[in-house]
Amino acid sequence: xxxxxxxxxxxxxxxxxxxxxxxxxxxxxxxxxxxxxxxxxxxxxxxxxxxxxxxxxxxxxxxxxxxxxxxxxxxxxxxxxxxxxxxxxxxxxxxxxxxxxxxxxxxxxxxxxxxxxxxxxxxxxxxxxxxxxxxxxxxxxxxxxxxxxxxxxxxxxxxxxxxxxxxxxxxxx
Amino acid sequence: xxxxxxxxxxxxxxxxxxxxxxxxxxxxxxxxxxxxxxxxxxxxxxxxxxxxxxxxxxxxxxxxxxxxxxxxxxxxxxxxxxxxxxxxxxxxxxxxxxxxxxxxxxxxxxxxxxxxxxxxxxxxxxxxxxxxxxxxxxxxxxxxxxxxxxxxxxxxxxxxxxxxxxxxxxxxxxxxx
Numbered sequence: 281x282x283x284x285x286x287x288x289x290x291x292x293x294x295x296x297x298x299x300x301x302x303x304x305x306x307x308x309x310x311x312x313x314x315x316x317x318x319x320x321x322x323x324x325x326x327x328x329x330x331x332x333x334x335x336x337x338x339x340x341x342x343x344x345x346x347x348x349x350x351x352x353x354x355x356x357x358x359x360x361x362x363x364x365x366x367x368x369x370x371x372x373x374x375x376x377x378x379x380x381x382x383x384x385x386x387x388x389x390x391x392x393x394x395x396x397x398x399x400x401x402x403x404x405x406x407x408x409x410x411x412x413x414x415x416x417x418x419x420x421x422x423x424x425x426x427x428x429x430x431x432x433x434x435x436x437x438x439x440x441x442x443x444x445x446x447x448x449x450x451x452x453x
Numbered sequence: 454x455x456x457x458x459x460x461x462x463x464x465x466x467x468x469x470x471x472x473x474x475x476x477x478x479x480x481x482x483x484x485x486x487x488x489x490x491x492x493x494x495x496x497x498x499x500x501x502x503x504x505x506x507x508x509x510x511x512x513x514x515x516x517x518x519x520x521x522x523x524x525x526x527x528x529x530x531x532x533x534x535x536x537x538x539x540x541x542x543x544x545x546x547x548x549x550x551x552x553x554x555x556x557x558x559x560x561x562x563x564x565x566x567x568x569x570x571x572x573x574x575x576x577x578x579x580x581x582x583x584x585x586x587x588x589x590x591x592x593x594x595x596x597x598x599x600x601x602x603x604x605x606x607x608x609x610x611x612x613x614x615x616x617x618x619x620x621x622x623x624x625x626x627x628x629x630x
């Protein structure tokens with residue numbers, strides 16, 4: 281939630297403003313340079329010239345969570361790593377998004393039963409926006425996941441959402 | 454030197470420290486008593502007939518049905534090219550040390566082969582074998598506050614770790630995903 285969210289009543293200026301902000305956001309999703317296991321190899325392939333995630337404006341892999349909009353959790357998340365994943369997520373500025381890439385991050389994957397050290401899904405640690413299944417997913421699948429994230433951003437609005445309005449009315453009473 | 458000769462030398466040098474020997478295995482080994490292992494290790498490295506200057510691997514075994522833990526040391530005599538008067542041996546050998554599962558203590562050989570330092574830490578981390586005299590016997594892979602030794606056969610999986618739920622019997626039968 282950044283400063284501009286929930287600032288406006290529904291109507292008038294919001295649709296065009298939404299369109300402009302969403303257009304900017306969805307075409308400049310900067311991911312964090314963050315790979316945990318074999319999925320990271322596919323993520324690197326997505327970043328390279330053959331698949332070229334830069335076509336979607338998401339090619340600027342930032343070396344710091346403070347400059348990133350997107351965390352692609354690419355690989356097995358262990359219990360030992362979970363606290364680090366959480367810390368990196370907390371260091372990212374709003375608006376921030378998470379893609380869970382591969383079977384391990386979605387639900388433990390092959391380590392679901394016998395992996396004593398593996399978190400059974402990274403959504404137990406950080407909120408996830410898009411799940412990309414596969415072991416590991418093809419680069420096309422990750423691009424598809426990025427496009428679904430763009431869809432999600434496209435439908436965001438700066439207008440006040442109904443729950444926030446009700447809450448404010450209750451508080452004003 | 455073939456394994457039978459090494460075994461005979463060890464038996465003549467250390468007598469009852471050699472608890473047993475298996476010579477028809479693919480990788481022949483002798484079983485050494487845990488309390489004599491450090492001096493046998495030093496002999497294996499320093500004796501001119503042995504020259505086991507390389508610890509290739511340290512393996513930990515969980516012999517649950519015998520109520521024992523075992524450590525297997527794979528040794529190799531690596532040719533040292535600079536010393537020409539020393540014959541090149543290039544022979545393999547393996548040593549196995551078995552200890553009671555309830556109180557597993559093996560003397561460290563990290564001062565004999567520095568490779569053993571991290572290997573012993575891993576064996577401690579995964580199997581809970583305590584290597585007496587090790588310079589820093591702490592967990593190497595798991596977090597420091599981990600409970601239990603994961604690769605033991607009777608290990609119980611964590612129900613949760615720092616608030617993150619693990620796999621439980623309920624989850625195994627009713628997966629969420």
